[in-house]
Amino acid sequence: MEAPYKALFIYLMCECDHAGLWDVELDIAGIRLGMDLDEAKALEAMCGAVVEVEPGKWWLKDFVEFQYGDLNPENRVHESVIKRLRSVKLWSENKGLVSPLQGAKDKDKDKDKDKEKEKEKEKERAKANTELPDVLDTTAFRSAWGRWVQHRSEIRKPVKPTMAAAMIKQLEAMGHDRAVACIDHT
Incomplete structure (x- = not known):
């Protein structure tokens, strides 16, 4: 030019x-x-x-x-x-x-991105279903834990498996009622 x-x-x-x-x-x-x-x-x-x-x-x-x-x-x-x-x-x-000069959009790339996002969401859901010790394996705790994991995902700070395991261990030491109260407080 x-x-x-x-x-x-x-x-x-x-x-x-x-x-x-x-x-x-x-x-x-x-x-x-x-x-x-x-x-x-x-x-x-x-x-x-x-x-x-x-x-x-x-x-x-x-x-x-x-x-x-x-x-x-x-x-x-x-x-x-x-x-x-x-x-x-x-x-x-x-x-x-609608300009004929605009190139066609690559729909396959968009579909691949959607599939990747769905896989990430599935991994996050799996994290919420971490193995729980008998003391914490209740509906109330699972519900509180699920809300907390969801909250962490929403603020873009997802719960990683090592973090989940460490948190579960600390919460187990607190006992069921205190653990649920602690999760609900955060």
Whole structure:
């Protein structure tokens, strides 16, 4: 890419709106950059990274994905971006971004990530079912222990097997009632 158009691309990233759209003002961009710019050459030089979505409006096609990742209509932060993209017919309720320039999403990777998350959750559930000594093997203790393990997972500090074993040993020394009270207190 020629120097004036590299500078223009950086300028566009700074001056576009929150949806990656820019109202074409090459005369102002040229003055600010101190360069003569040609619209046709600019679009050609940017090799599809910037596309004209309608006369006088350009779109930086990777901007939204870089800034926000996948847009979610239920995410309040994304609502105005989606509304803006919808106004220039770059958003469809059924398909999300509809630009033919956007590459296909790799659904298999998403499925693999979901499977990995499920395996991690299964491991955490197994941790909650740690072998308990007879003193602590009651419904009340198992319930309190399960809540505590769940809480640790929610705050992203999961209970590891060695920690669970050490905790069980300490709780056993306290006796059933104190152990349940201690877990409920934490």
